[in-house]
Structure formats: C-alpha cells, structure tokens
Amino acid sequence: MLDIKRIREKTDEVREGLRRRGADPVLLETVLELDRQRRALLASAEEKKNRRNATSKEIGAARKRGEDTAQVQAEVRTLGDQITALDEQLRVVEADLQAAVLRIPNVPCATIPTGTDAAANRVARVEGQPRTFSFAPQDHVTLAERLGIMDLPRATRMTGSGFPLLLGAGARLQRALIQYMLDLHTQKHGYTEMLPPFVVNSASMCGTGQLPKMADDMYHCEKDDLWLIPTAEVPVTNYFREEILDRPLPVLLTAYTPCFRREAGSAGKETRGILRVHQFDKVEMVKFVAPETSYQELESLLGHAEDVLRGLGLHYRILELCSGDISFAAAKCYDIELWAPGHNGWLEVSSCSNFEDFQARRANIRYRDAEKKVQFVHTLNGSGVALPRLMIALLENGQQEDGSVLLPPALVPYMGGVERLVPPGAGEVIGGKC
C-alpha cells in the first residue's frame, strides 16, 4: 500500500511510476478525490465532536451544582445526530478510499528497466556453462517416466491435473533438496527456519498484497474463510503483522512450504509434466530490514538464492525485471532462470524482490529507528528456490545416455550416499530404485 501522504504530496512521482507499470491511471484520480472528501468530512466531524465533548463535560459539572440541563442536553443530542450522519458518510468514503488504495500497485524503483512485458527484462548476468551433449537430451517427463519417480496419471485421477506425485527416489530427491536448501540458508546465510501454517486468513493475504487482486488465483476454504498459501512469503511475512519489532534488524527467516496456485487463466500454457502445477514445494527467504539498507539486502538475498544453484553446479541467468513485469507489490525484482536442456529453454526458479514499505504498510510492520522513532520496515523475499523446475533442471542436466541421472555431489549426503538415479530393473512394478 502506498502512503496516502505520498500520493497526495508527490502525486506526479506516483503517477509516473504507475504509468511505467501500465497501471490504470483512473485509480489514482479516484484516490485523490476520495482523500479530499475524507479530509473535509473529518474536519467537520471532529469540530462537532470537540463541541460535544466540551459541552458534555459542562453538563456533568452543572448537574453536580444541581442545575437543570435538559435544554443543553437536547442541543447536544441534535449535535450527536449530526455527528452520526457525518461519521456514516466518513465510513463510506474511508472504505472506498481504502479499497482503492489497496488496488494501487507499488511504484517501481527508478533504476529498473521500463517496459510493458517480459520482452523488456534485462539479462543482468549469465552464470556457468550449458552442458554439451553427445546424444539428444530428453525432457523431464521422459526421464522421470523411465526412472519411475513420478506418477502424473494416477495423481490426475486422484485429484486433478496439475497436482504432481513423486515416488521412490523422486520423493526422496525432493526431500533431499528441501533439506539441502534449508541447511544452506540457516547454517551459511544466517536465516532462522520457520515451519508456518499452510493456510492463512484474509487479513494476512491482504498484508502481503495477494488480496484483493489475486483472489481468483488462490484456493479458498469458504466455510472457514481461509486461504491456501500460494507462497511461504505470506505466512512468514505476516509473522510480524501489527507489530512494532523490538529486535535488531535485519530479521532473516526461511521456510519450506507447499504452495497452492489455481493458475487461473493459464490453461494450456507450458503445462507438460511439472513445469506449471497447482501444488509445488518451495523454500522461501524473507527479510525484514531497515529502509536505508533494503537495496543492498536485495543483492545479498539474490546471492543466497544463487548459492543454492551454484552448489548444485547449475547453469543459470539473472533477469532484472522491467516496470511492466514486476509483481503488484514489488519495487524491484530479479528472476533467476535455470537452463533446462531437454526443455531447451530457461526455467524461472526464483524471484527476489524488494517491496520497500509497501507490504509493511499493509501489514503494519514497524520498528524503532536509532532515534526511537517508529517507522515501517522494508520487506524482501526470494525463492531459495522453487522445487519442480529445479527438479526438471537436475534431471535434464544430469541425464546420461543410458537413461540414468547423475546427481550433484552436494546432494549425495542428503540422498544417503546415492550418486545416480537409475531406471528400475525388469520385473519391478514401481520404480524409483537407486
């Protein structure tokens, strides 16, 4: 949520930022008009309340002296009716104003590329080298089928399409990766591990910016008015909702959670295998930092996500997203994409974003600065990293001509010493044999 004072006082700057994003310009004008109405109503109501408070006090004093106050009481009652009417108008205007402000996206950071879509994203860096193959590389679906580590047809019968099911060594590999990433972030990068609820209430969804805009993209439990989380960002960031932090910044938290996304409107897009699914696992990093440090914290956050991929020997690139492609709440965002030779393309496995005070205002997360002044924190988060596409890259990059898959040495301890996934032998019904 943008600061209403900033909208009011630096209107041109905000308008330009929203223009760069391609956001609806009408929203801003609506907010400005509602803000004017609100302040006019507020001034009027507060003036009357002041009079009522003072007069009521006088009534109390007069009655103590035994005077008759019926006349004054009648006057104040009229005043009270006027206040009730003004408060009602105010309530409506404030609700409209709040609803409108919540729909305004964050102002993009001045340094990011301007553009309307992914085509304008800037490739910041490319790391590592693509592997060369002496044979035609297969894609992850073919490889996983051969290895017997995934069963999508049965998962579809059980639930529906887009809900993956891993088996044997596939399930173990997933678990190993989660463990590897959490260990890296907690032991090397200084994060505290959290295992949060996977279901949250509407206030939390609003706090991080998923609501109101993304309601249709999420799973909602209507009976309880609870939402399945689309990312660990939601519970982890909302950990401090409505708090003034009493601990030194930055606060670094990391969490493994499953993520649930309806992917409404993306039917048919890149749906082969586990490329785009309704449920996936992810390790997420979240930072609560002092405002003046947030952009250097973004760089280190990106480094932490990269560390996961470097440790696995993977070839990846960093994109600096343009103004039209960053998410609703973000001011700046880096995407990390892994090279997948079977897919013959780049796969997004991480987004590392600085939200500045946008989420902190919505979720009301503050801290006391050096002068003891209460201020909003800046929040950041980054995937570290999302699992299905990491799994795809590992399978496709590690594949051998015989159908086996070599695992990166860093994972071997987490796989109980297993270095290679091999197809199940003849006669075995289900696979996943190591």
Add this chain to the structure above:
RNA sequence: GGAGGGAUGGCUGAGUGGUUUAAAGCAUCGGUCUUGAAAACCGACGUACCGCAAGGUACCGGGGGUUCGAAUCCCUCUCCCUCCGCCA
C-alpha cells in the same frame, strides 16, 4: 461441540457512567549527584489521523448499541484460560 472465567499502555496491574486528556509499580531514556557505576532524587516516556500552527479527534481485544457523556452498561464476534466430550 458443551459449560464457566478472562482480554486495560513494553510488562505487572487499578479502575462498574462525568477533571480517566487511564492510578500505581516495573522497564526504558534524559538530568542531578559520583573518579566511574549503583542507589537516591528530578524529569520524560503510547499509536494513528486532521491541521501552516495553536490545537483537535480516535483508540482500554474487534464490531455494533444505549446515553448529553462509555474502559465502565447492553448485544455480537474473535482469541486466551479451566473443566467435560470427541479426536491424530
């Protein structure tokens, strides 16, 4: 799910209709004193909004109501505690 008891400022905790613009204590910060510290004493000490300012308004778990006036009375919701039931 049933019955009962609770929710007050960073913490403890008073307060059942009118100087409560919330007592007191603890904690914190500043000052005096001290070589320094402690103690003692003095002072400060919530958040948000509106206003150029003076100042004003709101907030005692959330929402609504009664009243000239609500932390205080009424309704309702949420959460916590105790007991019972059910259950991984």
